[in-house]
Amino acid sequence: MDVDVLIVGAGPTGLALGIDLARRGVAALVVERGETLAPGSRGKGLQPRTMEVYEDLGVLDEILAAGGAYPVGMVWADGEQAGEHSMFDPAEDGEEGSRFTGPWMIPQWRNQEILLARLTELGQAVAFGREVVRLEQDEDGVTAHFASGRPVRARYAVAADGGRSAVRRALGIRMTGETLDPDPTLVADVRIPGLDRTWWHLFPPSGPDSGFLALCPLAGTDRFQLVARLPGGTDPDLSPDGVRELVAQRTHLGPEAVTEVFWTSDFRPRAALADRFREGRIFLAGDAAHVHSPAGGQGLNTSVQDAYNLGWKLGAVLSGRAPTALLDTYDEERRPIAEHVLGLSTAIHRDEAKRGAATRQLGLNYRHSSLSEETRENPGPLSAGDRVPDLTVDGVRLFDRLRGPDWTLLTLDSGVFLVRPDGYVGWAGATEDGLGTYRARVGL
Numbered sequence: 001m002d003v004d005v006l007i008v009g010a011g012p013t014g015l016a017l018g019i020d021l022a023r024r025g026v027a028a029l030v031v032e033r034g035e036t037l038a039p040g041s042r043g044k045g046l047q048p049r050t051m052e053v054y055e056d057l058g059v060l061d062e063i064l065a066a067g068g069a070y071p072v073g074m075v076w077a078d079g080e081q082a083g084e085h086s087m088f089d090p091a092e093d094g095e096e097g098s099r100f101t102g103p104w105m106i107p108q109w110r111n112q113e114i115l116l117a118r119l120t121e122l123g124q125a126v127a128f129g130r131e132v133v134r135l136e137q138d139e140d141g142v143t144a145h146f147a148s149g150r151p152v153r154a155r156y157a158v159a160a161d162g163g164r165s166a167v168r169r170a171l172g173i174r175m176t177g178e179t180l181d182p183d184p185t186l187v188a189d190v191r192i193p194g195l196d197r198t199w200w201h202l203f204p205p206s207g208p209d210s211g212f213l214a215l216c217p218l219a220g221t222d223r224f225q226l227v228a229r230l231p232g233g234t235d236p237d238l239s240p241d242g243v244r245e246l247v248a249q250r251t252h253l254g255p256e257a258v259t260e261v262f263w264t265s266d267f268r269p270r271a272a273l274a275d276r277f278r279e280g281r282i283f284l285a286g287d288a289a290h291v292h293s294p295a296g297g298q299g300l301n302t303s304v305q306d307a308y309n310l311g312w313k314l315g316a317v318l319s320g321r322a323p324t325a326l327l328d329t330y331d332e333e334r335r336p337i338a339e340h341v342l343g344l345s346t347a348i349h350r351d352e353a354k355r356g357a358a359t360r361q362l363g364l365n366y367r368h369s370s371l372s373e374e375t376r377e378n379p380g381p382l383s384a385g386d387r388v389p390d391l392t393v394d395g396v397r398l399f400d401r402l403r404g405p406d407w408t409l410l411t412l413d414s415g416v417f418l419v420r421p422d423g424y425v426g427w428a429g430a431t432e433d434g435l436g437t438y439r440a441r442v443g444l
Helices: 012-022 048-055 058-064 108-121 167-170 240-248 299-318 324-349 398-402 435-441
Strands: 003-008 026-032 074-077 080-086 127-128 132-135 143-145 152-159 174-179 185-190 200-205 215-218 224-229 261-269 270-274 282-284 408-414 415-419 424-429
Touching: 003 012, 003 299, 012 026, 012 048, 012 108, 012 299, 026 152, 048 058, 048 398, 058 108, 132 167, 132 408, 152 299, 152 435, 167 282, 174 215, 185 240, 215 240, 215 270, 224 240, 240 261, 270 324, 299 324, 415 435, 424 435
Parallel strands: 003 026, 003 152, 026 127, 074 200, 152 282
Antiparallel strands: 074 080, 132 143, 143 152, 174 270, 185 224, 185 261, 200 215, 215 224, 408 415, 415 424
16 A cells, blocks of 8 residues: 555645644645645635534644634725625624634635645645546545546545536536526625725625625735635626626726736536435545535535544554444545535525524534433533533643544543544443443544
8 A cells, every 4th residue: 555545635624634644644635736735715714613622633823823713794885885784693702602603704715725734744645647447446545536646555545526526426426506696796806905904895686687796804814715606696807807897896996906816717506415425435424424504614624523533534544553344434424514504505595594503513513423422311501412511621621632643531510522633522421331332433
């Protein structure tokens, strides 16, 4: 074998998985078809649960330094400020057992740079310009063939190559879903020096032939993310002049206000879920497994947590500590979560739900997983399958004890808890009676 795990795609999902495996001593290789990391702000919001994951992966300080909180929305009408609009329902400090109360903004391109730097720090790298054209698997491993260069042999492979995943299509795994909006959306990163960066500027449609446009100041940069819906099935003009003309048509700004256009994209919102997240020794993660509307900021966050769920399981199996059956729980646990979050994203897209507690992803749990064993007749506020909250007990921060790639045994007033490497309770009991049987089942 050349590597233990081949990861196809160097977006946030693939990079986060590479980091998690590297800190476990797993030989992994991340390959990317492009010559560089993907440009563009794309998914720019990190939810509180993802920020907790990033702390464990060792990138939180850099993420905090490079990003910022979301601004309040400012609605414009006829060139005048018409009123403020709150984009999110933030929690109170400590309300959900987290130090984070709302999403943190960082452009995806900067997010990826930070993840890549951490991967490099751990002694791993990304092989750019490596386009996978064929995967072959047998009972021992997976062989990846590329458009150029020699094949790579791995024990397992993970497709993190996006919504149009070539690996998923090659495996014949269907995506079931729907187009949420037949009209295209133009997304661009632009520089507008004269526009106030205090606000997230919102420009509602001015007529039946117009459409919504928003300009969000990208934290940590001097750029704005432009999002504009194009009604009537109009194909967007992605040229710099086309972007400038669109801004001039829908806002009080002139075309010359846009001094630079860095990146543009034609985006058509849809919601889709892969029929399964695994085919033999090959796993789907991130957008390769589930595609969301950007409403509510759930897609990138769900993707990173796919990686966080899969990483420790691959590490345990590859080290020989856990049975290969542990890998079956990846699809068992993550696919229902993805299905649930897809429903939330779609509801927010249709203005049927708010960007509130559910979008922060702190309440997602694995209570119904076969890995969750609750032995108490009357569970307290923390049950098997739940995320351990970020609390301080007797002067000790629980997350400081949980940090790292291992399981942790916690004894609290409410019981005894064996916490998985991803911060969720695996086993819970009033005492340690019966814990040994569970430990043997999961390879401890």
